[in-house]
Amino acid sequence: MAAVLIRPPRDTPTPPPMPSTTASTQPLSVPGVSSTTPISIPNKHMPTVGPNYSNPVTPPASPRSENSEEANGCMSSLLYPADDYPSVNSSPPVRAIDAAGVAASLNFTSRQPLPNINDIFPWAHGLHQDNSIQLAFFFARKRAMRRAPTCYRGVVVVKVGDQTHSRLKGSIAPEEILHPSLTENAFLNIDPKEGFSVRNFHIQVAKFACLSDIIVYGEEDEAGQAEVLKIAKRISAAQLYYRAQFQGSSNREFPIYSTFIIKSPFSMFEKFFPEIVTTDSNGRLTGQVIDFCHWERVEMCTMSKATEFSKNVWLGPTADAGVPSRDDTPRYNLLIEASDQAAMPSVETLGDLHQVMESTETTQVLVFPGSGTMQYAPRYSTAEIDGIIDTCRLIHSLANGSQADEDHDDDGDHPMTTPREPRKILIHCTDGYTETSLLALAYLMYAEGLPAHAAWVTMHTTKGRNFFAYDRDLQFLRHIENRILEAAAETNGYCLNYTALTPPEWIHRLDGSLPSRVLPYMYLGNLQHANNPQMLAALGIKRVLSIGEELSWTDKERHTFNKEKAMVVRDLQDNGCDPLESQFRNCLDFIDEGRRTNEPILVHCRVGVSRSATICIAEVMRALKLSLPRAYCYVRARRLNVIIQPHLRFMYELLKFEETMPFKNRHGSKRELEWHHIAREVATMNRPYTRQN
Incomplete structure (x- = not known):
C-alpha cells in the first residue's frame, strides 16, 4: 500500500x-x-x-x-x-x-x-x-x-x-x-x-x-x-x-x-x-x-464546467452560475445550489417556486441538500423521499415546458392555456461535482427512466461528467429506486420494467467510487477497481496497467477481458527506493497503443495515489505537452476526492523526465519550476488535508 x-x-x-x-x-x-x-x-x-x-x-x-x-x-x-x-x-x-x-x-x-x-x-x-x-x-x-x-x-x-x-x-x-x-x-x-x-x-x-x-x-x-x-x-x-x-x-x-x-x-x-x-x-x-493552488482551481473549473446532462438541465460549478449569455440575458432560469447546509425543500416551497416561474423571466434560486447528507437506512424520512421526487418532478416540468391545453372554450375557438417555453436549469456546487451528485443522479434516473447503477455509469460515460458519488447516496437512491421510476413512468407515460432494476454483480464489489477519468482514454484507480473486470467493461475500459500490484482475476475473467490487454510492472514498491523512471517508456507506449486502438485503459497500483499517479502524470506531460507542475495539478484535480501522493523520488524522476520533453511554448530543455519550489508548493497544497493527531 x-x-x-x-x-x-x-x-x-x-x-x-x-x-x-x-x-x-x-x-x-x-x-x-x-x-x-x-x-x-x-x-x-x-x-x-x-x-x-x-x-x-x-x-x-x-x-x-x-x-x-x-x-x-x-x-x-x-x-x-x-x-x-x-x-x-x-x-x-x-x-x-x-x-x-x-x-x-x-x-x-x-x-x-x-x-x-x-x-x-x-x-x-x-x-x-x-x-x-x-x-x-x-x-x-x-x-x-x-x-x-x-x-x-x-x-x-x-x-x-x-x-x-x-x-x-x-x-x-x-x-x-x-x-x-x-x-x-x-x-x-x-x-x-x-x-x-x-x-x-x-x-x-x-x-x-x-x-x-x-x-x-x-x-x-x-x-x-x-x-x-x-x-x-x-x-x-x-x-x-x-x-x-x-x-x-x-x-x-x-x-x-x-x-x-x-x-x-x-x-x-x-x-x-x-x-x-x-x-x-x-x-x-x-x-x-504557475501557482499550484490557483492552477488546481483552474483545472477544476475546466474539468467541471457546466454541461447539459439532460434536456435543458446543466451540471457545473457555482462559478458558471454567474456567467451571462452573449446577449446579456440570464443563461439559466433556475439555479439549484447543492449545499450540506440546506434542508430538503417542502412540497409547498416547490409549488410556490413553480408559480413564480410561471409568471416571471427573472432567474430564481433553490437550495437542495448536498451529497453525503442522507442518513443510512432505515432512517430515511417520508419528507426526504417525497422531497427529492417532487424536486425531480419540478425540474422536469420546467425543463420540458408545457403544451397548450387540448380542451377548448365554449365556442371551440381558443386553447384554455398558453404554451410555456422550456426553462434552463443549472444544478451547481462550488467544485461542480462533489455536492451535486445526489440530485444529479436522482434527476437522471427520473428523466431517463434509469435504475441507480445505470444512471451512475451513464453520468460517467455517456454524459462525460467526472463524477464522485458517496456510498450513502447510492444506498439511498437504490432504496427509493422504485418510487423514483414509478413517478417517472407516470409522468412520461410508459410501463416500468421491474426486471431491469436488478443491480449487476459488479456494483456490490465497489466501495462507492469509480475510477477517475484523467484523459478520455486513461483512468486512474486502485486495485479494487482493477479486480472488478465487469465494472471495467461497464465503463468501456479495455486495458489495465498494473503498477507494482498483481491482478487476482479468475480464469474466466482473464479469458473474457483478454489477458493480453493487461500489463503488470512487477517488483516495484512504494518505498522511496525502487525507481520508476526506467518503466516510463514501456508504460507510456502501452497507454498510447490503447489510445490509438480506441481501448481506454485503467492505470492502477494499490490505492491509486502514488505509483499509478506518477505514470498518469508522465502520460499527461507527454500527451498534452505540459510541464510537471501543470501536469501534477491536472491529474490532482481529476482524481476525484482523493489526494494524489507520488513520493519524493517519483516527483524528482518526473522532473528529470520534464527535461527530455518538448513542451508548449518552450524551446530547448528548461524546467518551468525548480525542485525546491515544486516540493514547497506540494507541501502547501497538502497541508489542509493532513490528519492532525
Missing part, C-alpha cells in the same frame, strides 16, 4: 509555516469564472497509512536506471565564481546583484540538467543522525550516503518582510531556512528525528538551500534594506558553517556557495523581467509563474 505522510512524530522538529503562495489581496482570476466568486478546493481526502510502515523492512538494493552510469556532472551557475559581483560585506561575504543578473541566473539554472536521481536520494528523504528507523531503512551500511550531494547547485530567492506582495519566482521567507534563534547563524536542521516517511516535501526547501547560492531582497526603504543586509549576513555565515561541518566529516571538497542582495528596485523586475514575477507590487498574482 502507498505510504502517505500524515504528520511528523510529536517530537520531530516542525518546519516553520510557509507563507501562502496565493498571497494576493484580490480574488483569483480564473478564465471564464467570475472574479467575485471564491473557488474552493474539492472535499478531498488522503488515503490512510498502510500497516507496518512504522517499522519498515529494508528493501533490497534497487536496480539502477538505464542512464545511471552516465555521469551527469555538477550543475553550473552564473553565480559561481562570484568574484565579478561587487562586494557589499566582506565578513561574512555578501555581494550585490541587479535585476538582470537575477533573471539571467534563474534562467541559466533552469536549463542545467539536474543531478542523477541516485546522487540525490536517499539524502533528500531526510536522514537525521538520530533517526534510526529512517537510516536503517535506506542505508544501514552506507554511511557516506547520508552526506549532502556536492553535484547540486541551485539558486534560492529569499524575500525579507511582507510576503503578500513583490514576490519573485520561488521566493521563500528567511525563517524557512534559518535557525529560529537570532544568535545562531546556521541553517535549519530540518531532517525528522523520529518516524519514517518518503514524502517529506516540507523539508526540501531547507535541505536544498544548503546546496544553493542565495539571493536576498525585501522592502526598499532604509529600514527594509538594513534588514535585508542583516538576513544576508546570517545566511552567508550559515553557508560557511555548513561547509565547515561538511569538510570536517568528509574528505570531499564541498562547493562554495555565495549570498547576494538585490540592489535593483522591484519595479525593474515588473518592467523588464515580468516572467519571474509571481506577485506584483500591488499584491496581485501575475499569472507569469
Whole structure:
C-alpha cells in the first residue's frame, strides 16, 4: 500500500509555516469564472497509512536506471565564481546583484540538467543522525550516503518582510531556512528525528538551500534594506558553517556557495523581467509563474464546467452560475445550489417556486441538500423521499415546458392555456461535482427512466461528467429506486420494467467510487477497481496497467477481458527506493497503443495515489505537452476526492523526465519550476488535508 505522510512524530522538529503562495489581496482570476466568486478546493481526502510502515523492512538494493552510469556532472551557475559581483560585506561575504543578473541566473539554472536521481536520494528523504528507523531503512551500511550531494547547485530567492506582495519566482521567507534563534547563524536542521516517511516535501526547501547560492531582497526603504543586509549576513555565515561541518566529516571538497542582495528596485523586475514575477507590487498574482493552488482551481473549473446532462438541465460549478449569455440575458432560469447546509425543500416551497416561474423571466434560486447528507437506512424520512421526487418532478416540468391545453372554450375557438417555453436549469456546487451528485443522479434516473447503477455509469460515460458519488447516496437512491421510476413512468407515460432494476454483480464489489477519468482514454484507480473486470467493461475500459500490484482475476475473467490487454510492472514498491523512471517508456507506449486502438485503459497500483499517479502524470506531460507542475495539478484535480501522493523520488524522476520533453511554448530543455519550489508548493497544497493527531 502507498505510504502517505500524515504528520511528523510529536517530537520531530516542525518546519516553520510557509507563507501562502496565493498571497494576493484580490480574488483569483480564473478564465471564464467570475472574479467575485471564491473557488474552493474539492472535499478531498488522503488515503490512510498502510500497516507496518512504522517499522519498515529494508528493501533490497534497487536496480539502477538505464542512464545511471552516465555521469551527469555538477550543475553550473552564473553565480559561481562570484568574484565579478561587487562586494557589499566582506565578513561574512555578501555581494550585490541587479535585476538582470537575477533573471539571467534563474534562467541559466533552469536549463542545467539536474543531478542523477541516485546522487540525490536517499539524502533528500531526510536522514537525521538520530533517526534510526529512517537510516536503517535506506542505508544501514552506507554511511557516506547520508552526506549532502556536492553535484547540486541551485539558486534560492529569499524575500525579507511582507510576503503578500513583490514576490519573485520561488521566493521563500528567511525563517524557512534559518535557525529560529537570532544568535545562531546556521541553517535549519530540518531532517525528522523520529518516524519514517518518503514524502517529506516540507523539508526540501531547507535541505536544498544548503546546496544553493542565495539571493536576498525585501522592502526598499532604509529600514527594509538594513534588514535585508542583516538576513544576508546570517545566511552567508550559515553557508560557511555548513561547509565547515561538511569538510570536517568528509574528505570531499564541498562547493562554495555565495549570498547576494538585490540592489535593483522591484519595479525593474515588473518592467523588464515580468516572467519571474509571481506577485506584483500591488499584491496581485501575475499569472507569469504557475501557482499550484490557483492552477488546481483552474483545472477544476475546466474539468467541471457546466454541461447539459439532460434536456435543458446543466451540471457545473457555482462559478458558471454567474456567467451571462452573449446577449446579456440570464443563461439559466433556475439555479439549484447543492449545499450540506440546506434542508430538503417542502412540497409547498416547490409549488410556490413553480408559480413564480410561471409568471416571471427573472432567474430564481433553490437550495437542495448536498451529497453525503442522507442518513443510512432505515432512517430515511417520508419528507426526504417525497422531497427529492417532487424536486425531480419540478425540474422536469420546467425543463420540458408545457403544451397548450387540448380542451377548448365554449365556442371551440381558443386553447384554455398558453404554451410555456422550456426553462434552463443549472444544478451547481462550488467544485461542480462533489455536492451535486445526489440530485444529479436522482434527476437522471427520473428523466431517463434509469435504475441507480445505470444512471451512475451513464453520468460517467455517456454524459462525460467526472463524477464522485458517496456510498450513502447510492444506498439511498437504490432504496427509493422504485418510487423514483414509478413517478417517472407516470409522468412520461410508459410501463416500468421491474426486471431491469436488478443491480449487476459488479456494483456490490465497489466501495462507492469509480475510477477517475484523467484523459478520455486513461483512468486512474486502485486495485479494487482493477479486480472488478465487469465494472471495467461497464465503463468501456479495455486495458489495465498494473503498477507494482498483481491482478487476482479468475480464469474466466482473464479469458473474457483478454489477458493480453493487461500489463503488470512487477517488483516495484512504494518505498522511496525502487525507481520508476526506467518503466516510463514501456508504460507510456502501452497507454498510447490503447489510445490509438480506441481501448481506454485503467492505470492502477494499490490505492491509486502514488505509483499509478506518477505514470498518469508522465502520460499527461507527454500527451498534452505540459510541464510537471501543470501536469501534477491536472491529474490532482481529476482524481476525484482523493489526494494524489507520488513520493519524493517519483516527483524528482518526473522532473528529470520534464527535461527530455518538448513542451508548449518552450524551446530547448528548461524546467518551468525548480525542485525546491515544486516540493514547497506540494507541501502547501497538502497541508489542509493532513490528519492532525
